[in-house]
Amino acid sequence: xxxxxSMLTQYDIEEVQEYCNNLFSQQEIVSLYQRFCxxxxxxxxxxxxxxFLSVPEFAMNPLSQRLLKMVDGLNFxxxxxxxxxxxxxxxxxxxxxxxxxxxxxxxxxxxSFNDLLEVLRDLSGSFISDDQREQVLTQLMKEAGYSRDxxxxxxDFTKVFGSTGLKMEVEVPVD
Amino acid sequence: xxxxxxxxxxxxxxxxxxxxxIEDYLPSGSSIHEPRGKLRLRDLLDISxxxxxxxxxxxxxxxxxxxxxxxxxxxxxxxxxxxxxCFGVAIRYLVLFPVRVIVLTIGWILFLSSVIPVHFxxxxxxxxxxxxxxxxxxxxxxxxVASWTGVVKYHGPRPSMRPKQVFVAxxxxxxxxxxxxxMTPFAVIMQKHPxxxxxxxxxxxxxxxxxxxxxxxxxxxxxxxxxxxxxxxGVDNNPLLIFPEGTCxxxxxxxxxxxxxxxxxxxxxxxxxKYNKIFVDAFWNSRKQSFTMHLLQLMTSWAVxxxxxxxxxxxxxxxxxxxxxxERVRDIISVxxxxxKVPWDGYLKYSRPSPKHTERKQQSFAESVxxxxxxx
Numbered sequence: 001x002x003x004x005x006s007m008l009t010q011y012d013i014e015e016v017q018e019y020c021n022n023l024f025s026q027q028e029i030v031s032l033y034q035r036f037c038x039x040x041x042x043x044x045x046x047x048x049x050x051x052f053l054s055v056p057e058f059a060m061n062p063l064s065q066r067l068l069k070m071v072d073g074l075n076f077x078x079x080x081x082x083x084x085x086x087x088x089x090x091x092x093x094x095x096x097x098x099x100x101x102x103x104x105x106x107x108x109x110x111x112s113f114n115d116l117l118e119v120l121r122d123l124s125g126s127f128i129s130d131d132q133r134e135q136v137l138t139q140l141m142k143e144a145g146y147s148r149d150x151x152x153x154x155x156d157f158t159k160v161f162g163s164t165g166l167k168m169e170v171e172v173p174v175d
Numbered sequence: 176x177x178x179x180x181x182x183x184x185x186x187x188x189x190x191x192x193x194x195x196x197i198e199d200y201l202p203s204g205s206s207i208h209e210p211r212g213k214l215r216l217r218d219l220l221d222i223s224x225x226x227x228x229x230x231x232x233x234x235x236x237x238x239x240x241x242x243x244x245x246x247x248x249x250x251x252x253x254x255x256x257x258x259x260x261c262f263g264v265a266i267r268y269l270v271l272f273p274v275r276v277i278v279l280t281i282g283w284i285l286f287l288s289s290v291i292p293v294h295f296x297x298x299x300x301x302x303x304x305x306x307x308x309x310x311x312x313x314x315x316x317x318x319x320v321a322s323w324t325g326v327v328k329y330h331g332p333r334p335s336m337r338p339k340q341v342f343v344a345x346x347x348x349x350x351x352x353x354x355x356x357x358m359t360p361f362a363v364i365m366q367k368h369p370x371x372x373x374x375x376x377x378x379x380x381x382x383x384x385x386x387x388x389x390x391x392x393x394x395x396x397x398x399x400x401x402x403x404x405x406x407x408x409g410v411d412n413n414p415l416l417i418f419p420e421g422t423c424x425x426x427x428x429x430x431x432x433x434x435x436x437x438x439x440x441x442x443x444x445x446x447x448x449k450y451n452k453i454f455v456d457a458f459w460n461s462r463k464q465s466f467t468m469h470l471l472q473l474m475t476s477w478a479v480x481x482x483x484x485x486x487x488x489x490x491x492x493x494x495x496x497x498x499x500x501x502e503r504v505r506d507i508i509s510v511x512x513x514x515x516k517v518p519w520d521g522y523l524k525y526s527r528p529s530p531k532h533t534e535r536k537q538q539s540f541a542e543s544v545x546x547x548x549x550x551x
Binding site for chain 1: 239
């Protein structure tokens, strides 16, 4: 069992770095590759949903199923691109874009009231009733100037998040 | 603003409510600063804390780290050292390995030729027969240890044959059992394995009083608990050795101890085992190798060097629950063997975490939202 980085050439690293818009350093990409190989048990070239769920910390996360749909079966390049939103170098806009994608599960570029409701359901489970969730959401949407039938676009998300900073960062351990 | 009544439904009560709280161990920086003030749409849309936790787990998590093999650093990387290393490989595979195979074969021949007659001829004289079988098992284990050039340093007083005591140790590989057994005839509780290991388990190890369990059987736990209790009660039985982690861990971390060994109402004697990684990584990564391959790897290394510490016997303190007792003993062993503790159940290697943990997160989110709704 050789050193993982020996399987990743300098060209590969640069290609991945370009693909993720330089949001990760080369060392971080090597670390992410080692992690990718660790999770991808039989070297298929992608990590299956089952292998993601074998990380208990991930399986316990309320949004794990949603994220699984986004990350299941990605090859290494796309895996790094997926995680690039969590880089310290990523802009607030890029992070908001990622959050938008999590909500917009059908990928049609707009987030409906139902999409918002579903994510809220994932996060709160059986501890808030469906009626309550609808009530809260309707009220908050109204206060922000939207109705139940409004569709939120990426621009709306940007407006709602406003100028307050967004903290969404993960540190890639580099030996 | 009209207040919306917050009603929280409690989660279904689960069996082990007194498990130590994983949330106390897990890094959750976001929950430190509780958002305050009136609830706005932005607060509901901002799922970044949850996403950060998930991405953090994808990038690195303390559970997977426990089962990562850590082979010794390669040192053969330059033109002077490489020939030396090649020479070393030649000696290990062409000289040491055959010698070790011969030693092991001699050991097996001696053992089998003695244990079979003893088992049948001394059928009536149980006490003598057991004594001889114990001695022979110890002998076989010594041959095994010699076959890896095992250098084991034992620290602390040898385990004494006293009633009402169990021994617990951290678990790195099945060779833990062999290393301990060559000194003392323990009766161990182990997972039933397939193949030749299983055969040995059903025949030879039965004579030392070993107990088998099957992780995959749900009802198994109660059956095993009863077997444990019965064994403790028996006066003549060999001292019981339990590996409370329930699975092999890579000798750098320790996972949570199962409370089974700590609620038997007897003294618990901790044993700490630490392997010296410079010579060989003794971790048996059962996902990556079979036990046979693992043994072959050991037999083609220079040596297996380890320290075994027999630590001070512990009793349940007044007012302490078995789970707290288990954690306390885990702490003692981890400190002695230089292991980092992680708050995970070793069985998560084989199954998914219970939905209870997700529910707890959902509950704290729900509480926070409803609380902020009350605020003006």
